[in-house]
Amino acid sequence: MSYDLVLRVGTKLILPFILLFALYVQFHGDYGPGGGFQAGVIAASMVILLAITCGLDLAHRIAPQAMVQRMVPLGVLIYAGTGVAGILMGKNYLDYSVLAQNSASGHELGIFLVEAGVLITVAGTMTSLFYAFVERGR
Amino acid sequence: MNAVWPHLPILQVVIPLFGAVLAGFLRRPGPAFAVALVVSWLMPLIAGAMLWQALATGPISYHIGSWPPPWGIEYRVDVLGGFVLVLVSTVGAVIMPFARRSVAFEVEEAQQPWFYCMYLLCLTGLLGIVATGDAFNAFVFLEVSSLSTYVLVALGRDRRALLAAFQYLIMGTIGATFYIIGVGLLYLLTGTLNMVDMAARLGPEWAGHSRAIVAALAFITVGVSLKLALFPLHAWLPNAYAYAPSWVTAFLAATATKVAIYVLVRFFFSIFGIAIDFRDLPVAEIILALSVAAMFVASLIAVFQTDLKRMLAYSSVAQIGYITLGIGLANQAGLTGGLVHVVNHALMKAALFLAVGAIFFRVRSVQLSDLAGIGRKMPITMTAFTIACLGLVGTPGTSGFISKWYLATGAFDKGWWLLVFLIVGSSLIALVYVGRVLEVVWLREPSAALENASDPPLSMLLPLVVLAAATVYFGFETQWTAGIAGTAAKDLIGGLR
Numbered sequence: 001m002s003y004d005l006v007l008r009v010g011t012k013l014i015l016p017f018i019l020l021f022a023l024y025v026q027f028h029g030d031y032g033p034g035g036g037f038q039a040g041v042i043a044a045s046m047v048i049l050l051a052i053t054c055g056l057d058l059a060h061r062i063a064p065q066a067m068v069q070r071m072v073p074l075g076v077l078i079y080a081g082t083g084v085a086g087i088l089m090g091k092n093y094l095d096y097s098v099l100a101q102n103s104a105s106g107h108e109l110g111i112f113l114v115e116a117g118v119l120i121t122v123a124g125t126m127t128s129l130f131y132a133f134v135e136r137g138r
Numbered sequence: 139m140n141a142v143w144p145h146l147p148i149l150q151v152v153i154p155l156f157g158a159v160l161a162g163f164l165r166r167p168g169p170a171f172a173v174a175l176v177v178s179w180l181m182p183l184i185a186g187a188m189l190w191q192a193l194a195t196g197p198i199s200y201h202i203g204s205w206p207p208p209w210g211i212e213y214r215v216d217v218l219g220g221f222v223l224v225l226v227s228t229v230g231a232v233i234m235p236f237a238r239r240s241v242a243f244e245v246e247e248a249q250q251p252w253f254y255c256m257y258l259l260c261l262t263g264l265l266g267i268v269a270t271g272d273a274f275n276a277f278v279f280l281e282v283s284s285l286s287t288y289v290l291v292a293l294g295r296d297r298r299a300l301l302a303a304f305q306y307l308i309m310g311t312i313g314a315t316f317y318i319i320g321v322g323l324l325y326l327l328t329g330t331l332n333m334v335d336m337a338a339r340l341g342p343e344w345a346g347h348s349r350a351i352v353a354a355l356a357f358i359t360v361g362v363s364l365k366l367a368l369f370p371l372h373a374w375l376p377n378a379y380a381y382a383p384s385w386v387t388a389f390l391a392a393t394a395t396k397v398a399i400y401v402l403v404r405f406f407f408s409i410f411g412i413a414i415d416f417r418d419l420p421v422a423e424i425i426l427a428l429s430v431a432a433m434f435v436a437s438l439i440a441v442f443q444t445d446l447k448r449m450l451a452y453s454s455v456a457q458i459g460y461i462t463l464g465i466g467l468a469n470q471a472g473l474t475g476g477l478v479h480v481v482n483h484a485l486m487k488a489a490l491f492l493a494v495g496a497i498f499f500r501v502r503s504v505q506l507s508d509l510a511g512i513g514r515k516m517p518i519t520m521t522a523f524t525i526a527c528l529g530l531v532g533t534p535g536t537s538g539f540i541s542k543w544y545l546a547t548g549a550f551d552k553g554w555w556l557l558v559f560l561i562v563g564s565s566l567i568a569l570v571y572v573g574r575v576l577e578v579v580w581l582r583e584p585s586a587a588l589e590n591a592s593d594p595p596l597s598m599l600l601p602l603v604v605l606a607a608a609t610v611y612f613g614f615e616t617q618w619t620a621g622i623a624g625t626a627a628k629d630l631i632g633g634l635r
Contacts, residue, residue: 073162073255080155083148086203090141093148094203 004053011053018046026119030108036115040122048130056134068127075121082113146191147200147213150184150223151266151279153177158258167250171238174254178234181227181265189220193625199271207271208335214271218477218626222268222400225481229392229488230261236601237385239594240495244383245293253293257389259286264397273321274331276401280317280365284310287394291382302377309364309374316361317401323354324409337409337633352419355410359421362405366398368425368462369432372455379451384495387447391454392488396480399461403477406465407630425466430557432459433564441571446504447494449571450487453530456564457483463561464545470627472548477623479541482612486529486538489605493523496594496602501587506575511584515591518599520579522606527572529609532565537612540620 022042029035051059082094089098096110097103142149157177161170191198197216201207215223237257245253263283267276288310292303325331327350328339340351360371367375375395379387406421436455443449461483464476496519497512498504513520529536542561549557584591593599612619 069165070163073159076155077159077163080152080159084152084156087145087148092201092204093145093152096203 007053011049015046015050018049019043022046022119026115029115030111036118037122040119040124041126043119043123044126044130047127051130051134063127065128065131068124068131071120071124072128073121075117075119075124078117078120079114082110082117143187144200146184146188147198147215147269148202150181150188150227150269151213151262153180153184154258154262154265158255158262161251161255161258165251167242167247167254170251170254171241174237174258175234177258178227178230178261181261182224182231185220185223185227185265188215189217189224189622191215192217192220193622208330208332211275212271212332212334213269214334215269216626217622217629218400218403219268221477221622221626222397222480223265225484226261226264226268226393226397229484230389232604233385233388233392233488233492233601235597236388236492236495239598240385240499241383243499244295244385246295249293253290253383256286256289256293257386259283260290260389260394264393267397268400271333272331273324273333273336274318277314277318277321280314280401283394283397284314284365287390290386290390291378293386294381294383296381298377299381302374302381306374306378309371313361313364313371316357316364318361320354320357320361323350323357327351327354333404333409340409351410355405355419355421358405359402362398362402366395366402366462367455367458369428369436369455369459372432372436372458375455376448376451379454379491380445380448384447384491384498387451388488388491388495391450391491392484395454395458396484399458399465399476399480402462403465403473403630407468407473408633411630411633422466422468425462426557429459429463429466430560430564432456433463433560434567437564437567437571441567441574443571444506446497446506446509446575447491449506449575450490450494453568453571454483454487456568457487457530459564460541460545460561463557464548467545467548467552468631469548469551470624470631471544471551473627473631474620474624475541475544475546475548477626478537478544478616478620481619481623482529482537482541482609485605485608485612486526486536489522489526489602489609490530492598492602492605493519493526496598499594499598500591506578508585508587510578510582510588511580512588512591513580514584515588516593518593519602522602523579524576525606526609527576529613531568531572535610535613537609537619539613540616544620 022039025034025042026036026039047059047063050062086093086095086098091098097106099109100106154177157173161173164170164173188198192215197214200213202211202213241250241253260283263279263286266279266282270276270279288303288307291306292300324336328336330336330339364371379391433456436452436459440449440452440456443452461476461479464472464479467473494504497509500516501508529538532538532542542565546558546561549561
């Protein structure tokens with residue numbers, strides 16, 4: 001099966017920028033619209049675009065099935081683990097103020113970690129949903 | 139120990155969540171089962187400690203993220219909450235050893251780790267609904283438990299399980315949507331999502347604005363009634379129970395509908411009961427009428443079922459009718475009876491569905507026609523089954539009698555003689571469908587197909603025997619069930635206007 005040359009080259013050119021945009025949305029979530037969920041969807045769309053234009057095998061090489069399936073619980077683990085850190089440091093669950101020297105930067109770090117967890121879970125879930133659908137016919 | 143003590147409400151929810159994540163990571167059936175077993179056995183200890191604390195010193199409050207309520211999410215465990223938490227976690231702990239072989243037999247190997255992952259997520263959601271004191275947080279946990287339940291139902295080997303799960307998904311989503319619309323209306327009125335704060339703000343000054351409260355009440359009642367399968371909103375239940383893996387049916391029948399009943403009681407007595415005078419609204423009458431209809435119609439449908447699992451599913455709808463009857467009566471004895479039946483029915487239905495799982499494990503069929511004389515081949519299993527059946531009917535000496543005694547007393551206190559007769563009459567229909575099964579099981583000659591059938595291995599037999607023994611034990615010793623339910627009922631009714 002052959003793929004259209006323009007699409008393939010164009011896709012490969014645009015891929016890094018999609019990932020960069022995902023990270024921008026992720027980190028700019030503090031100040032503007034965005035956050036882990038949107039960034040996760042954008043990151044997953046990169047893998048999906050690659051699979052559509054260049055074939056599933058190439059997509060599996062950059063995002064193997066096993067890795068994607070483990071990303072789903074990993075993100076939840078990071079989120080819940082951030083919460084448990086509060087208990088271990090002697091405060092309540094999800095109390096971010098213990099994570100750094102002062103309360104404000106503790107909250108910033110807490111939100112950062114939680115959003116990272118969301119990014120990983122959403123990207124993993126979106127990609128495995130896509131894999132689950134396209135592999136049905138194989 | 140002192141360091142852990144104040145964090146019990148959140149640990150109750152977070153430990154199964156971590157267990158689910160871990161089971162998802164391990165991706166092998168054996169280790170995933172081990173995680174599920176350890177978590178399930180840990181849960182009753184936490185729940186028991188909290189119930190003990192709530193009985194001794196009053197409600198426990200926990201502030202997530204140290205944000206004080208009503209701004210932050212508060213976890214709140216009172217006597218009723220502790221009671222339901224102990225029930226859900228204990229049922230999970232008792233029936234967990236059964237899962238190993240039953241699930242290995244009924245679920246494909248590649249899906250088994252995900253099965254345990256989904257079970258632990260479901261447990262997270264169910265325990266979370268009860269532990270939280272925040273109406274929106276309860277919705278989130280409602281969805282967590284429901285979504286994982288749809289997956290668990292769909293994992294049944296029969297392809298009809300997919301359709302049953304889809305049907306349940308549609309109905310469950312409608313229920314959850316109705317619930318969240320109701321909560322939205324309450325938020326509009328009070329500006330808070332914290333249940334205690336909501337109740338405090340819905341004081342007498344809201345009497346003039348009661349139309350929105352009534353709308354919220356209607357939405358929440360219908361939404362939660364869908365989840366708890368109150369007749370005639372039960373259409374999803376028979377298929378979901380019949381086609382889910384046997385162990386899932388036992389777990390769901392004992393926990394999922396019971397937690398939905400907790401939500402209904404919580405909203406009726408702790409939030410709406412404080413805001414509006416129920417005597418002006420026909421809510422209790424509607425609930426009573428539907429409960430009586432459930433007791434009779436669902437029992438009659440159960441009489442004509444040929445599939446044992448389906449028959450017990452219809453019997454569940456009927457038994458839920460008894461519980462909501464207690465809620466509708468809304469007096470001390472009636473509500474105690476309803477709450478006691480939550481526990482008693484959970485224990486006997488878990489025993490019955492486990493017995494059905496054990497039969498399927500040996501015979502590969504639960505059609506009544508294939509089970510002639512199975513009592514002689516699987517004596518211990520079928521004895522436990524028979525004891526739980528007698529509990530369903532309400533025979534004196536079983537826990538079912540205690541529930542019905544309290545319900546009848548509740549009806550009697552109101553002077554509703556007819557209702558007392560209806561309770562007794564519906565038990566007679568239960569006797570018919572139970573008797574039909576027991577006749578086939580015990581009094582007929584075993585067929586050739588049952589040649590190799592025998593009692594299942596100990597890991598499956600033990601949970602079954604424990605649950606059947608509990609059915610008898612709680613028929614005599616009622617301090618733990620009726621005693622605590624009575625305390626909870628007193629707290630709830632004391633708050634009513």
